Amino acid sequence: MSTITLPNGHPLEYVEVGEGAIPLLLVHGYPLDQSMWKPQLEGLEGVQCIVPDLRGFGASCDSPSPTTLTEHADDLAALLDALGIQRAVIAGLSMGGYIAFEFVRRHRERLLGVILLDTSPRPDDEAARAARTTTIDRVRSEGVGPIALALGGKLFAADVTPKLRDTVVSQMALTPRETIVAAVTAMRDRADSRDLLPTLANTPTLVIVGSEDRLTPPDVARAMASAIPGAVLVEVKGAGHLPTLERPAETTAAMQQFLDRLPAGR
Numbered sequence: 001m002s003t004i005t006l007p008n009g010h011p012l013e014y015v016e017v018g019e020g021a022i023p024l025l026l027v028h029g030y031p032l033d034q035s036m037w038k039p040q041l042e043g044l045e046g047v048q049c050i051v052p053d054l055r056g057f058g059a060s061c062d063s064p065s066p067t068t069l070t071e072h073a074d075d076l077a078a079l080l081d082a083l084g085i086q087r088a089v090i091a092g093l094s095m096g097g098y099i100a101f102e103f104v105r106r107h108r109e110r111l112l113g114v115i116l117l118d119t120s121p122r123p124d125d126e127a128a129r130a131a132r133t134t135t136i137d138r139v140r141s142e143g144v145g146p147i148a149l150a151l152g153g154k155l156f157a158a159d160v161t162p163k164l165r166d167t168v169v170s171q172m173a174l175t176p177r178e179t180i181v182a183a184v185t186a187m188r189d190r191a192d193s194r195d196l197l198p199t200l201a202n203t204p205t206l207v208i209v210g211s212e213d214r215l216t217p218p219d220v221a222r223a224m225a226s227a228i229p230g231a232v233l234v235e236v237k238g239a240g241h242l243p244t245l246e247r248p249a250e251t252t253a254a255m256q257q258f259l260d261r262l263p264a265g266r
Helices: 034-043 069-082 095-110 126-142 145-155 162-173 177-188 194-200 218-226 248-260
Strands: 002-005 011-017 022-027 047-052 088-093 111-117 205-210 232-236
Touching (some): 022 034, 022 069, 022 095, 034 047, 034 248, 069 177, 095 194, 126 177, 145 162, 205 248
Parallel strands (some): 022 047, 022 088, 088 111
16 A cells, blocks of 8 residues: 555545556445445456545554535545646545535545445434434444444345455444544434535436445435436446445446446646
8 A cells, every 4th residue: 555644634545556647546335445446446447447545444544534514525626736636537435425425525526427435415414413422422332343243244245245244344343433433423414415406517427226225215316317418327236235245246347337438637
């Protein structure tokens, strides 16, 4: 991995893989790290993939995790600056999608396209906010392990292999307690991004969702795609909330087809 120092003085670790005219910024979900994109890094062709570990996660765990999605979005812009990249496609899964919306809100001029995977533009309702607050309290009192185990039971389709489920749960359990608290706070307090959807009319957009996703069901993705003029919707059959890992070939193929239609960037 490589490291940059952000304007705020904190280090950010990232992986850069591949060469091509399209820079692709891949933003991982919660509470994962850049390794959730490993199949795409191995399968995408003609693309320059830039894959950070967000502050607080993975190799960036020594940097304090922001309590707002805005800070994460600005970190991504700083990463592009450090690499001399003016414009890129941003792809975000779940929390990464929430961060992508903030990137649209703050750095729209830097977008070549947007890929939204298993995410939602809606803010948390009152019940969801209360559940996140409960999660914060549980992490503080019980640690990360029980939360990772509970989340692992919701992420995947029913036919997930035990090996994949156990690998992801083990990875999540290594996330620092302070990072979980900060990330859950940021997600709980996120803005309503539904107003952004029509404004993406001139930005090529791909929406991907697992057909068995229980956290952000396909109906959410369909509504989101229908609100974005010209958006392409792909439902990955047999995948839950993590199609990049559950159905990597199908997910990578959908991304490749979308990226192949875009003009060169940088």
